[in-house]
Amino acid sequence: MSWLPWSWQSPQWLWLLLVLLIPLLIHLLQRSAPREITFAAVHWLQRRQPQSWKRLQLRDTWLLCLRLLLLALLVALLATPLLQTREEAGPLLLVDPAVTPSELAAFTELKGPFAQVLWLQPQPAPVADTDPRANDSWHSVSTLAAEPRYRRAHILLHPGTATGYRALRYSPHWQWHSSGSTDSVLIDAHTPTPSIAIIGEAPAWLTPVIQQLAESGSARLEPQRLADPGLLDPQKFDWLLYNRPGLLPQAALSFARAGGLLLSDSSVTIPETLNFVPLTDDGGPSREAVALGRGSWLRYRGNWQDAAFYRRTRLPEQLWLQWSQQDWPLQAAQQPRWPAGKPRGLPVADSEVTPVSREPLQQPLLLVLVLLLVLLVERALTLSRRQVHG
């Protein structure tokens, strides 16, 4: 209901508007039963065919309107309207402190004048008067997302400055700009490609999967075969595809503990009992995962050489998604990068923002007076009608 010049303090009362059906129903039912009278002077009344369309007409339309108005006013009184005051006009620009003055001047010249140019920091201050405080623009953006004043601002970012490890909160109304290049990509969206080590036979489906991933542009993987688990270096490899049935070697386990992602099927075992958590969130092959130190182990149910595992039309995408989701360091590395206009993170919806510029109706007494007046008129009309009917 943003088109209204006011909003409601307690909109849950608006459900009560359903009571408007009651007078409507009463009027409809009353109409369906015409009053029956004995009238000896019927001789002087015209005989006419009862018109069926006339039955659908509501009687006492004015009375009905008054009653509806009365109930609507009552509900409005309960829901407490909040008047909206006009917000100051003109676009607002939030500038990343890392942007140089010359870049800022070039930008404002290009994108037209702004009513206010403020530093992007938790308490924005005018660029012209104050020096920026050293701060994290990621944090600033997240803080300002819920501020009603800055919900529709333009944001000028310097590439590479926005970093953070928590989910970014942002306003969906913001317009993003990047200083420097005219590239629409704020920060290089190129994600680091994980390097993969393979121990044991590479599964038959691996080569076509890697080919398809490269063709679709998702990732360009270059798996490397290792004969000896002792050569595993967590600094060198991100993922380990272990395909040797039997006991898991200690080296592979310590690779995962050091931050790597261990991928295997259920033929690989371990003497200790680990608390595997089944993951069934998508349509891909069913799997389970367990955290090991800084890394984790993603183990597929059953044998991944089976046709049941690889006979899937979307297998490459599903595997890529499952693996990259499980690789937390990779996720963290990806997090602060987003293409312009499509930030990754949590948008702060309008409903979560408390509008500062809206204040309760100054005189609810006025509404009560109007209510009483309408009630008076309605009563007078009804009583006069009843008198006429006898």
Add this chain to the structure above:
Amino acid sequence: MELLDPLTLARTRDLAWLSRHLAAGVMLGAQHSQRRGAGLEFQQYRSYQPGDAINHIDWKLFARSDRYYVREAEQGSQMHVCFVLDASASMAQPSFAVPELTKLQFGKCWIATLCWLLQAQGDRCSLLVLNDVNLRRVPAGQGEAHHHHIALELQRSQAAGHWPGAAELQPLWSQFDTNCQVVLVSDFFERGQEISDFAARVHAAGRPCLPLQLLVEAEETFPFSGELRVRDPEAGDAGSRLREVDAHSQRTQYLEAFTRAQQSLAAGFAGRQSPLTSVQIERPLADAVQRFVQLHSRVA
């Protein structure tokens, strides 16, 4: 004047008592001169004949002349008033303001009241209650007992059917006295011209026919709105009994037609020198009696 409200009128069962009560109200002020003049007007003395009542002897004259003389007063007008009450089904029309009160009940009280006044004056009254289902008749008589008789007969009568046809009225004509006045109490809602014809025929035979029309307020104002289902009390078959009417659109047309019918009815009676008295049953009954009496000063 003490006025009885319509509800009391509708609920009182004892017509004889009620009519006396009402008559006392009507006659306040007029009572003295009327009663003293009527029947006590001195006319002549005549010598006493055995059988004359002793209290009629003029004792002062006896003292002077040593003979018995009897004061002979002028006999009252010795008028015969025949009340004809229409008891067709339309007379059961209740008032819309006081649903207990019907036209018939009002008419009964009105007749009983006037009848009491007349018998107190020494006039003779008779009663005819007419409809095509049941016909009640009280022959002419005088006195309190006769008034009581009329009141009882009135109480028993009920509204049903229509105004009687010519064949049913035929035996009645011979029973009308030559010198009686007919008071016709009806709503004058006719199917054809039957009630007017009856009045005209009574009038043609040299007996003045004094009409009283009973109306309900709603018949003159038509205060309804919205959809109505109107029941016609005198319609024969069930099909035409109920009529669907949109009150709002019919109001003007109805009021015009009704006024026109009233005017032609009044004109017909005015032409026979017996003007029509229309009363609303919601108004005080004593007023209605007085208006009627004043209009037809010959009666009272």
